[in-house]
Amino acid sequence: NAGVTQTPKFRVLKTGQSMTLLCAQDMNHEYMYWYRQDPGMGLRLIHYSVGEGTTAKGEVPDGYNVSRLKKQNFLLGLESAAPSQTSVYFCASSWTSGADTQYFGPGTRLTVL
Amino acid sequence: AQSVTQPDIHITVSEGASLELRCNYSYGATPYLFWYVQSPGQGLQLLLKYFSGDTLVQGIKGFEAEFKRSQSSFNLRKPSVHWSDAAEYFCAVGAPGYALNFGKGTSLLVTP
Numbered sequence: 001n002a003g004v005t006q007t008p009k010f011r012v013l014k015t016g017q018s019m020t021l022l023c024a025q026d027m028n029h030e031y032m033y034w035y036r037q038d039p040g041m042g043l044r045l046i047h048y049s050v051g052e053g054t055t056a057k058g059e060v061p062d063g064y065n066v067s068r069l070k071k072q073n074f075l076l077g078l079e080s081a082a083p084s085q086t087s088v089y090f091c092a093s094s095w096t097s098g099a100d101t102q103y104f105g106p107g108t109r110l111t112v113l
Numbered sequence: 114a115q116s117v118t119q120p121d122i123h124i125t126v127s128e129g130a131s132l133e134l135r136c137n138y139s140y141g142a143t144p145y146l147f148w149y150v151q152s153p154g155q156g157l158q159l160l161l162k163y164f165s166g167d168t169l170v171q172g173i174k175g176f177e178a179e180f181k182r183s184q185s186s187f188n189l190r191k192p193s194v195h196w197s198d199a200a201e202y203f204c205a206v207g208a209p210g211y212a213l214n215f216g217k218g219t220s221l222l223v224t225p
Contacts, residue, residue: 098207
């Protein structure tokens with residue numbers, strides 16, 4: 001039982017490049033989330049999904065897209081990376097919404113030059 | 114909408130001393146409250162949570178938190194801190210149908 005896994009762990013991009021972060025969970029959770037963590041800012045919600053095939057915007061969605069084609073996977077895409085997207089990205093999952101425990105992945109450290 | 118404030122950005126305690134991390138929330142109804150811990154280079158791990166019932170909640174690693182509705186607080190406590198407790202601590206507030214709102218975190222340093 002791996003819980004929540006994230007791929008890759010580290011990535012360096014040049015401005016304008018694109019990439020996709022992969023999140024996978026093996027707990028059969030309905031809800032999945034993408035957060036970014038920046039110093040002094042805590043965790044900010046980028047996008048989330050309430051089930052397979054559904055996605056919704058969070059607090060800071062601009063510059064990101066997501067897809068949830070399979071229940072266990074939640075992809076975060078950056079179409080044209082910018083230095084402001086340098087951050088640590090965390091994926092999480094839960095059974096239900098904000099009233100439930102969220103289980104977090106180990107994070108992806110992204111640097112955009 | 115609910116929100117949470119962690120007034121202390123950094124806290125330093127001596128090993129063996131007691132610890133209290135503050136968390137204040139804003140929400141009109143009974144909130145769902147969480148404390149998470151993040152060790153360096155790791156993801157977040159749940160320490161404890163409060164939904165209803167007994168206002169004193171026990172968590173993992175010897176932590177506890179007390180819900181005080183009159184003060185809109187959910188402070189985290191530990192009677193004796195160990196060096197391994199050095200980490201970032203996040204308080205979060207949620208409600209059914211809403212996303213969790215996290216505080217900005219409190220960084221705990223433990224000195225010998």
